[in-house]
Amino acid sequence: xxxxxxxxxxxxxxxxxxxxxxxxxxxxxxxxxxxxxxxxxxxxxxxxxxxxxxxxxxxxxxxxxxxxxxxxxxxxxxxxxxxxxxxxxxxxxxxxxxxxxxxxxxxxxxxxxxxxxxxxxxxxxxxxxxxxxxxxxxxxxxxxxxxxxxxxxxxxxxxxxxxxxxxxxxxxxxxxxxxxxxxxxxxxxxxxxxxxxxxxxxxxxxxxxxxxxxxxxxxxxxxxxxxxxxxxxxxxxxxxxxxxxxxxxxxxxxxxxxxxxxxxxxxxxxxxxxxxxxxxxxxxxxxxxxxxxxxxxxxxxxxxxx
Amino acid sequence: xxxxxxxxxxxxxxxxxxxxxxxxxxxxxxxxxxxxxxxxxxxxxxxxxxxxxxxxxxxxxxxxxxxxxxxxxxxxxxxxxxxxxxxxxxxxxxxxxxxxxxxxxxxxxxxxxxxxxxxxxxxxxxxxxxxxxxxxxxxxxxxxxxxxxxxxxxxxxxxxxxxxxxxxxxxxxxxxxxxxxxxxxxxxxxxxxxxxxxxxxxxxxxxxxxxxxxxxxxxxxxxxxxxxxxxxxxxxxxxxxxxxxxxxxxxxxxxxxxxxxxxxxxxxxxxxxxxxxxxxxxxxxxxxxxxxxxxxxxxxxxxxxx
Numbered sequence: 001x002x003x004x005x006x007x008x009x010x011x012x013x014x015x016x017x018x019x020x021x022x023x024x025x026x027x028x029x030x031x032x033x034x035x036x037x038x039x040x041x042x043x044x045x046x047x048x049x050x051x052x053x054x055x056x057x058x059x060x061x062x063x064x065x066x067x068x069x070x071x072x073x074x075x076x077x078x079x080x081x082x083x084x085x086x087x088x089x090x091x092x093x094x095x096x097x098x099x100x101x102x103x104x105x106x107x108x109x110x111x112x113x114x115x116x117x118x119x120x121x122x123x124x125x126x127x128x129x130x131x132x133x134x135x136x137x138x139x140x141x142x143x144x145x146x147x148x149x150x151x152x153x154x155x156x157x158x159x160x161x162x163x164x165x166x167x168x169x170x171x172x173x174x175x176x177x178x179x180x181x182x183x184x185x186x187x188x189x190x191x192x193x194x195x196x197x198x199x200x201x202x203x204x205x206x207x208x209x210x211x212x213x214x215x216x217x218x219x220x221x222x223x224x225x226x227x228x229x230x231x232x233x234x235x236x237x238x239x240x241x242x243x244x245x246x247x248x249x250x251x252x253x254x255x256x257x258x259x260x261x262x263x264x265x266x267x268x269x270x271x272x273x274x275x276x277x278x279x280x281x282x283x284x285x286x287x288x289x290x291x292x293x294x295x296x297x298x299x300x301x302x303x304x305x306x
Numbered sequence: 307x308x309x310x311x312x313x314x315x316x317x318x319x320x321x322x323x324x325x326x327x328x329x330x331x332x333x334x335x336x337x338x339x340x341x342x343x344x345x346x347x348x349x350x351x352x353x354x355x356x357x358x359x360x361x362x363x364x365x366x367x368x369x370x371x372x373x374x375x376x377x378x379x380x381x382x383x384x385x386x387x388x389x390x391x392x393x394x395x396x397x398x399x400x401x402x403x404x405x406x407x408x409x410x411x412x413x414x415x416x417x418x419x420x421x422x423x424x425x426x427x428x429x430x431x432x433x434x435x436x437x438x439x440x441x442x443x444x445x446x447x448x449x450x451x452x453x454x455x456x457x458x459x460x461x462x463x464x465x466x467x468x469x470x471x472x473x474x475x476x477x478x479x480x481x482x483x484x485x486x487x488x489x490x491x492x493x494x495x496x497x498x499x500x501x502x503x504x505x506x507x508x509x510x511x512x513x514x515x516x517x518x519x520x521x522x523x524x525x526x527x528x529x530x531x532x533x534x535x536x537x538x539x540x541x542x543x544x545x546x547x548x549x550x551x552x553x554x555x556x557x558x559x560x561x562x563x564x565x566x567x568x569x570x571x572x573x574x575x576x577x578x579x580x581x582x583x584x585x586x587x588x589x590x591x592x593x594x595x596x597x598x599x600x601x602x603x604x605x606x607x608x609x610x611x612x
Contacts, residue, residue, distance in 0.1 A: 111442070119435075127435075127438070128434075128435045128436075128437075128438030128439045128441070128442055129425075129433075129434045129435040129438055130434075130438065131434075131437070131438035131441045131442070132433070132434030132435055132436065132437035132438035132439075132441070133434045133438075135434070135437045135438075135441070135478055135482050135483075136417070136434055136437070136478050137478070161501045162501045162502060162503050164503070170489050172441055172442050172443070176441050176486065176489065177441075179485075179497075180482065183476050183482065183497055183499075186499075186501040187501075188496065188497070188498055188499070188501070188502040188503070188508070189496065189497055190494065190495065190496040190497075191485075191489055191494070191495055191496075192494055193489075193492075193494070195467045195468045195492040195493075195494070196468060196494040197468050197470070197494070202494070
């Protein structure tokens with residue numbers, strides 16, 4: 001049997017469906033108990049670039065039985081006005097989670113907006129407190145793309161304890177959170193980036209290789225350990241010789257699949273799972289909000305819920 | 307020249323003195339401007355184990371011109387009462403920072419107490435939001451031991467960009483924060499721990515090796531790359547053949563100093579810097595509090611300060 005026959009694609013679709021089905025069950029129970037989950041999507045200014053994403057989020061939310069409401073703000077809004085709107089949503093018990101669609105106009109500091117979302121409503125997992133909670137091994141609510149990537153690795157069935165993991169790309173919302181998530185699961189993690197002396201030397205010793213740098217076909221077959229799992233998080237638009245454009249990842253899939261035991265297709269790998277994680281995060285947020293509510297107004301010890 | 311002659315100890319004392327002198331200048335200016343920095347130390351129950359640390363903190367704070375006040379609570383206090391006391395300190399504009407001395411009695415959940423401290427008063431750098439801010443490259447306020455260890459590495463003058471760093475130990479307040487601090491400085495970081503298949507294999511390729519696991523003499527000379535910098539964060543009590551006890555680190559210093567170019571003594575390496583970082587964190591907290599105050603009550607844009 002050749003290596004290529006032994007290789008297999010890690011497809012995101014079935015994983016996403018499984019997650020959404022579980023969310024659907026949870027959401028139905030929560031709704032029956034009087035706590036219907038609800039997402040608010042915030043877009044600012046020209047939304048043409050994000051409309052396709054928002055439509056997809058809405059469709060998947062409906063599938064899962066989660067209300068989805070869009071709030072569109074004009075490009076001329078000030079950061080202070082937006083922050084006030086977010087504080088209003090934080091205070092509204094009917095709102096479970098808040099999504100800030102990117103990009104926002106350049107005069108709006110996106111990090112400040114993300115930090116304005118109450119950590120209990122941070123379904124995107126981007127608030128500094130959410131990131132810090134992952135470091136403290138509270139792994140159930142993480143940035144969506146990072147959590148989606150880890151879900152795909154788990155699909156391989158590899159034992160994460162002691163697994164040699166190399167992550168190429170050290171962004172705050174992808175590379176670094178993948179690192180903490182996997183450290184907490186017992187993996188030995190190395191994070192490489194544009195200042196790393198030899199990415200290839202690290203990549204070649206990885207049992208699991210994550211790549212999120214936005215460089216088409218950066219990872220070639222000679223940079224991958226035979227039998228490794230390769231999770232490709234890049235999304236790049238490439239113009240072919242005939243002038244047509246196509247989406248490719250950061251991994252040279254055709255050659256790497258001859259070496260790796262598992263590889264994610266792009267598109268169709270991490271992407272589909274990302275929205276499913278957003279919905280799962282919504283249910284985690286709802287359950288934390290309910291725990292706080294019950295601890296505050298019920299008889300339970302308030303501290304125990306926090 | 308033998309390697310041992312080329313080796314040198316990275317002593318913490320001079321670094322601590324330099325940091326405290328800088329804090330002293332900042333504190334004097336802040337005081338003259340009407341914002342005297344003040345630390346509150348919280349101890350719960352039997353304090354015999356921590357008294358020596360608290361006395362040291364008080365002495366160093368006095369040296370730096372920072373007020374230091376102790377609040378001692380009885381062992382029978384509830385977590386809720388302690389949390390209420392912390393909320394009172396959060397709301398008191400005269401209090402710059404809050405230190406929760408460990409250990410606390412077993413019925414008090416320490417993580418909950420740490421999370422009750424407002425992030426703007428979190429001079430120990432242990433609040434999840436403080437940890438998350440480091441991940442987001444806001445590096446000026448970090449857990450004291452982690453920041454102290456990074457200060458010592460910087461003393462070597464090694465270029466952190468592209469430096470191969472290996473950290474042995476993945477605790478939330480030492481190993482992991484060192485990892486993010488150094489990732490943000492451009493190092494290529496690997497974090498090892500008790501589930502790592504071969505700590506030695508990783509350690510041997512490190513330009514800088516951090517060890518924080520609490521195992522006396524875990525790191526031997528054959529696990530260290532010639533010319534490396536070795537930062538020993540372990541503090542272990544060892545009983546000698548004559549029955550007397552002494553403090554040793556996680557590194558077998560006598561043998562490793564023949565191989566490494568830099569090595570921290572234990573005691574006298576990271577330890578002395580830790581309290582200096584606590585005081586420096588106090589001034590960072592004060593400056594963030596002032597920025598928020600001015601933005602809220604002054605004319606500046608409130609968002610810009612957050």
